[in-house]
Amino acid sequence: MAADLSTERRCPRCTYDLRAQLEPRCPECGLTFPPAQWQAGILREQRPTRLDRADPWQPHQVLWAGLRDLLHALANPRWVLHQIDLEGPLRAAVLALLSGLLWLTAACTGLLAWATCRAAEVSPYAGLMAAVRFHVPKSLAPGVLTAAGLLALVARPRVIRVSRLRARHALRLAGWWIPATTALAVAPFVLGALLRPEMGSAAGGAGPVVAAVVSLRGGWILRGGEGPRTGVRLADVLGGLALLVAVVLAQILLPPTLEPPLTLYL
Known part of the structure; x- marks a missing residue:
């Protein structure tokens, strides 16, 4: 032959x-x-992730592996698209999604609570409650929507290097893609709140755009890869609409200041 x-x-x-x-x-x-x-x-190079190898009945293994996978996905989004084993267990993808969002929520809560204490001169308890009840949920909502919209754009055979995209492939990608991309979308608001609290809302409003540029490498990821070419799909339209809604939602939800609302004390 x-x-x-x-x-x-x-x-x-x-x-x-x-x-x-x-x-x-x-x-x-x-x-x-x-x-x-x-x-x-x-x-395509199919590599098992750390969560694929972790014992799901050992919480410390799951949390540690989830943190390392989250940092790996943040540093190299192409690792998620081109190297994770798309035929691996869906259980690991669920654990990656939950552990990644848990680590992200914990990090945002601590940083925003500290920023609120500094900016509004409130007690640590008030800063923590303001972060848990108001700042973190309002920043994560447009972030998760941004990640879902970008996943709809990248989940195509040519980008992830498969001959045919199956639902299992998309679910495996979502487990690692959504927490990492959400972190990219939330980072401008958190950094703005830490450095210039009065500019946190303006910086956070650009979070979806920053996440799109960084995770897609300015669109290079969408152009590269092997596999059949496809035109504009329904998923592309829905993904674009999700990004647009995420930008609007960030402008509406993110607070102009870190001053805790009066309802916090009720």
């Missing part, structure tokens, strides 16, 4: 030229591909 030399085929791990190879294995780094991937010519 002759090798197909007409199209470029490179290993996703080491970029070795695989056009002359007959077997679905990279001779340079040893990466082996499923037969379906090899025949379709769309090569």
Whole structure:
């Protein structure tokens, strides 16, 4: 059986030229591909995440692995799109979503409580309650909507390097993509509240745009990749609408100041 030399085929791990190879294995780094991937010519490195390897009945393992996966996804969004095992267990994706949002909520609560104490000169208890009841929910709502809208844009075969997108693939992506992208959307508001409390709302209003630019690398991720090209899909329209609503929601919900509302003391 002759090798197909007409199209470029490179290993996703080491970029070795695989056009002359007959077997679905990279001779340079040893990466082996499923037969379906090899025949379709769309090569993807499937790596189990830390949560895939963690014991789900050990909470400390789940939380630690979830934190490390969240930081990895923040530092490299392409890891989520191009390297996590899309055929892995859905249980790990659920744990990634829950643990990631839990770590994000805890971090935002602590930072916004401290910022409220400094800006409004209130007690630590009042600052914590203001963060828990008002600031954190109002900042996370547009952030999660932003992450969901961006997931709708990136969940296409050409971007994630699969021949056919299945519901399982989208669910696996969501587990790691949504917490990391939500963190990117919330970061401008939190940083603005820490550095210039009076500018926190203005900075937070740009959070969805910042998350889109950083997570999509200015649109480069949407243009790159292998696989069948698709036109404008319904998911693209819904994702764009979700981003627009997230921008408007951020302008409406994020408070202009960190002064706790009077209802906090009722």
